[in-house]
Amino acid sequence: MGLTSMAVLLLAIVAAVVLFALTIWLWPRLGKKSVGSVLGRFGMMLATQLTLFAAIGLWANQSFGFFASWADLFGMEKGQGVVVDHSAGSKPVEVTGIQQVKGHGSVPSIAGKVEKVNIKGPESKIVSPAFVYLPPEYFQPQYANKTFPASVVLTGFPGTAEALIKGLHYPQEAQKLAKAKKMQPTILVMMRPTIAPPRDTECIDIPGGPQTETFFTKDLRKGLSEQYRIGLKPANWGVIGDSTGGYCALKFAMRHPDSYGAAAALSGYYVAAQDATTGKLFGEGKQSKQLEKENDLMWRLKNKPMPAVSLLVTSSKQGEHNYGDTLKFIDAAKKHPTRVSSMILDSGGHNFNTWRREIPGTLQWMGSRLSA
Known part of the structure; x- marks a missing residue:
């Protein structure tokens, strides 16, 4: 079991x-x-x-959703996910299972569908599982020739992708909002940022290590656009994350505005964490210091041209550790062409209950920023 x-x-x-x-x-x-x-x-x-x-x-x-399996819990998950099959006929995305959207029946054109997939990265040399939510409209005849916007949804560290479905209810919330015409039908790609377990890469291309940033900004988008009816323009793609996933979301949009047009960070932070789970993220020598700066979001706002992206950050006045840093980020990001929005609760915390309160507004915001 x-x-x-x-x-x-x-x-x-x-x-x-x-x-x-x-x-x-x-x-x-x-x-x-x-x-x-x-x-x-x-x-x-x-x-x-x-x-x-x-x-x-x-x-x-x-x-x-801290741990996905017994091996994950006891630190025995050692798979690096780097084998990519480039043989003839090999697809970048392989569907390995199907789930129903809880509480909405089994007919895809009415309930939508969640497919479990493996995404292969030819550039990053990484393979990672994900859950792809396809809204009911994706299967309806009147939308047969329509492309859909997509949003990558990331957990924190270590996190489990299943928690985005069972604990945070992203598919159910997206379907409810789309039905109420509060957001456009959107494909959700749900996964954890830990694609080289057990290491926390902080979504960085680590020198001599996992190329996580390349996977999310190049391989994932290209592979899923070939598998599903999703465009490849930045305006077609957004990314949402909580905690570590929030830091990754902001960084992907800020460092790669040609990949993601919008990003939302729920209780995110703005500088890559470095501890026993991450190891040395930036390598050695002078270049490591520059790479560390490049991944410091506050440093980027002060020293790099402002990207033409939309950013959403959330926090709570009481109970959330990132409140002060979030206010500083908002103030620094108020420069054209970057568009920054915020959602500040009176009280909350670094937990699922708080994020469930923020997800409906986040999905509506994201839906208004993306185009099909």
Whole structure:
């Protein structure tokens, strides 16, 4: 059973309840002043605590999508995803599974469809899975010759792409808004920015390492445009992300305005994180310092020409760590031709509940910035 399966969570909850009840029932019998009784009480308490913490941890992982599998949890996920098949007939995007949009039936022209795909990057030499949401209109006869705008949706680190569907409900929200004519029908490409696990690349082309930025700004767009009815112009593509994904979203648009015309960062940050999960991102020597500056979004606003893109940033006055930096970013980005917007809540946090409050407005904003 997988780490994110409901069966595992229910099993942990049942085990915690049973051990708690068993501890209460056996406690009087273990009240004797003997080594065996003391060890018995200690063992019962320890087992009860462990199952309780396991149940809470599994629930939190299902709610916030920290880890996708047991191997991911224990740091045994070592696949670098660099093998690309260039043989005749090999497609850049391969569909590996299909999901229904929860609560909307099974007919694609009514409910839309979510396809699980593998995206192969000939330039980056990276292969990464993703979930592609196709809106109902994509399958309707009157839209048969129409291309659609697309938005890449990124998790934080480590994150799971499934959490964007099950926890943040992007497909359901996009479908509801499109039906209410509050946004245009849009294809969503849902994935995590960690495409070279277990390393957090911060969406950078690491010298001698994973070429994450190339994958997202070149390979992904080209491959998906060949597979689906999506244009290749910057105005056809947007990118949304939370936390690490938010930093990546802003950077893709600011550094590659010829790839993405709009970007939205939910609780994003503005300088690449560097810690044990990232390793050395920028290499060694003088060039590393310049590369580090190039990936500092505040530095770019002050030292580089302003790109012709639309940017949305979100934060909360209370409970969000990026509030001060977000205000500085907004102030620095108020220069033509860049268009900057913000969504500031009175209170919130770095969590799914806050992002669920921000997603409807973000999708509407993105829909107004993209063209088919």
